[in-house]
Amino acid sequence: MDGLLNGVVMRLTLRATMSRKRALLFALPAIILIGLSALLTKTAHSPVWPPELLRTVGLLVVALTSLLVGGSVLGGEIEDGSIVHLLATPVSRRSVVLSKYVVAVLLTWVFAAVPEYLAAAIAKGAGNRLAIGLLVGALAGAAIYNALFVLLTAAFSPGRALAGGLLYVLLWEGLLATLVPGVGLLSVEHYSLAIANSIAHNGDLHAGLNTGTGIGMGVAVTVVALVLAVIRLSEFSVKGDIA
Amino acid sequence: MTAIELNGVSRWYGNIVAVNDVTMTIGPGVTGLLGPNGAGKTTILHMIAGFLAPSRGDVIVAGHSSWRNPAMFREVGLVPERDSVYAFLTGQEFVAATARLHKLADPAGAARRAIELLEMTDVQDRKISTYSKGMRQRIKVAAALVHDPEIVLLDEPFNGMDPRQRLHMMDVLSAEGARGRVIVFSSHILEEVERLSGTIQVIVGGRLAASGDFRAIRRLMTNRPHVFMLRSSDDRALAAALMRRPAVSAVELTSHGLQVRAADYGTFTREVAGITRDYGIRLLQLSPADESLESVFAYLLAA
Numbered sequence: 192m193d194g195l196l197n198g199v200v201m202r203l204t205l206r207a208t209m210s211r212k213r214a215l216l217f218a219l220p221a222i223i224l225i226g227l228s229a230l231l232t233k234t235a236h237s238p239v240w241p242p243e244l245l246r247t248v249g250l251l252v253v254a255l256t257s258l259l260v261g262g263s264v265l266g267g268e269i270e271d272g273s274i275v276h277l278l279a280t281p282v283s284r285r286s287v288v289l290s291k292y293v294v295a296v297l298l299t300w301v302f303a304a305v306p307e308y309l310a311a312a313i314a315k316g317a318g319n320r321l322a323i324g325l326l327v328g329a330l331a332g333a334a335i336y337n338a339l340f341v342l343l344t345a346a347f348s349p350g351r352a353l354a355g356g357l358l359y360v361l362l363w364e365g366l367l368a369t370l371v372p373g374v375g376l377l378s379v380e381h382y383s384l385a386i387a388n389s390i391a392h393n394g395d396l397h398a399g400l401n402t403g404t405g406i407g408m409g410v411a412v413t414v415v416a417l418v419l420a421v422i423r424l425s426e427f428s429v430k431g432d433i434a
Numbered sequence: 435m436t437a438i439e440l441n442g443v444s445r446w447y448g449n450i451v452a453v454n455d456v457t458m459t460i461g462p463g464v465t466g467l468l469g470p471n472g473a474g475k476t477t478i479l480h481m482i483a484g485f486l487a488p489s490r491g492d493v494i495v496a497g498h499s500s501w502r503n504p505a506m507f508r509e510v511g512l513v514p515e516r517d518s519v520y521a522f523l524t525g526q527e528f529v530a531a532t533a534r535l536h537k538l539a540d541p542a543g544a545a546r547r548a549i550e551l552l553e554m555t556d557v558q559d560r561k562i563s564t565y566s567k568g569m570r571q572r573i574k575v576a577a578a579l580v581h582d583p584e585i586v587l588l589d590e591p592f593n594g595m596d597p598r599q600r601l602h603m604m605d606v607l608s609a610e611g612a613r614g615r616v617i618v619f620s621s622h623i624l625e626e627v628e629r630l631s632g633t634i635q636v637i638v639g640g641r642l643a644a645s646g647d648f649r650a651i652r653r654l655m656t657n658r659p660h661v662f663m664l665r666s667s668d669d670r671a672l673a674a675a676l677m678r679r680p681a682v683s684a685v686e687l688t689s690h691g692l693q694v695r696a697a698d699y700g701t702f703t704r705e706v707a708g709i710t711r712d713y714g715i716r717l718l719q720l721s722p723a724d725e726s727l728e729s730v731f732a733y734l735l736a737a
Contacts, residue, residue: 203523206520207522275512276514277535279507281507281537282504425502428480
């Protein structure tokens with residue numbers, strides 16, 4: 192019985208993800224966010240912009256980076272078929288999924304959660320409650336989003352997984368969750384905000400959920416998504432030849 | 435010992451049957467899965483490797499069902515057909531990483547031995563992205579052998595190899611088979627299978643058409659009725675002359691010439707020149723009409 196995480200799988204995943212020259216792509220939204228924050232700090236006169244920017248753009252960066260990273264750690268190898276080399280070893284499917292998931296979360300933390308904190312720190316100072324709250328919310332959001340997107344790539348073709356992820360982030364979270372009451376209960380962004388606001392205590396973060404619900408739903412979604420991804424990868428099939 | 439066992443295995447996709455009620459056992463030595471493209475060889479190999487669930491029947495590898503059983507890869511090495519490897523790794527890194535995934539005590543040593551066996555030492559430090567298709571095949575085989583598996587499955591392993599690489603790979607697989615490993619490979623090329631395997635499983639249209647010793651099946655292939663197309667200076671007279679010979683079972687006069695069905699390939703091809711000479715007929719064309727591998731397979735299926 193091997194452990195939960197496999198170092199070889201993690202290293203291979205890290206090199207595969209970063210070798211696809213995606214590092215620049217991953218870094219771009221973060222650079223824009225930090226740049227915006229620096230610019231507004233110098234130029235804006237209204238004091239309400241930091242929570243507004245960091246809630247909308249900042250958490251969108253977390254969601255989209257998770258989609259890019261979480262969608263590629265497993266999806267990239269499924270798409271090009273190299274996953275077969277990994278699966279033709281005795282490493283358990285659970286270990287494969289969890290190892291890849293952890294790499295995706297760590298990368299998203301580096302490319303989205305830390306920049307979210309830096310953007311907040313530029314605006315409000317390093318020790319500010321808003322900055323720390325948003326950092327914790329972004330760390331949690333990255334963990335939940337990545338579980339969802341790893342599941343999507345395990346269950347669907349890469350194109351469909353990407354389309355589904357975009358629809359979820361832009362349509363479900365970006366539009367419906369703000370307009371329709373109750374939809375926030377199924378929104379990772381709302382879980383992140385609930386967790387962030389438990390530290391920041393800032394009314395502008397508009398957390399529609401209380402902290403307990405945010406944490407509970409976030410943990411439940413993460414665990415269920417990862418369990419389903421393991422089941423899906425355990426049934427991974429390659430196409431045969433048909434006359 | 436039976437290492438691989440298929441019992442009444444079928445696999446279908448919607449209404450399309452890819453593999454139809456195949457039962458076979460495979461033991462030590464080299465076994466070739468022979469059949470035309472799309473016959474179901476890859477589907478069968480994927481089911482043996484646990485990458486496809488049978489729609490019906492059981493696939494048993496090393497005593498256990500292969501589906502959802504990654505632990506079996508302690509005893510199984512797989513060389514997939516698809517040319518996708520971790521191209522950003524060097525050959526050595528790829529084989530050593532595979533050894534580590536198998537939790538071998540000395541992954542670097544195991545990788546070195548496997549790479550040497552496949553004669554890839556000179557290029558082991560190059561990135562796989564720079565390898566030719568034949569080199570990729572060989573590094574995939576090195577990775578599949580790195581943990582010294584009892585069973586090795588190879589899907590069209592000779593694709594993309596030049597003749598020298600092909601011969602070397604055949605020698606490697608023959609030697610591994612002679613050492614008691616179970617080597618199963620698929621191919622649609624008769625000569626590859628002829629050269630390498632003592633035992634073959636012929637798959638045609640998703641069904642097991644023939645199974646057993648290669649030489650016996652090869653004889654069956656050679657002795658089957660052969661169809662020839664002939665054109666001559668007097669087709670009608672030639673038809674009458676041919677029908678007197680026991681080696682000929684049927685003659686049809688067509689607009690393109692004579693279609694002759696010979697019951698005995700060797701006798702007919704030896705006699706035909708003498709017949710035309712005896713009757714003063716000039717033979718303009720003699721060509722086999724059904725020498726494609728598909729027709730050989732179709733015959734085996736009907737036999």
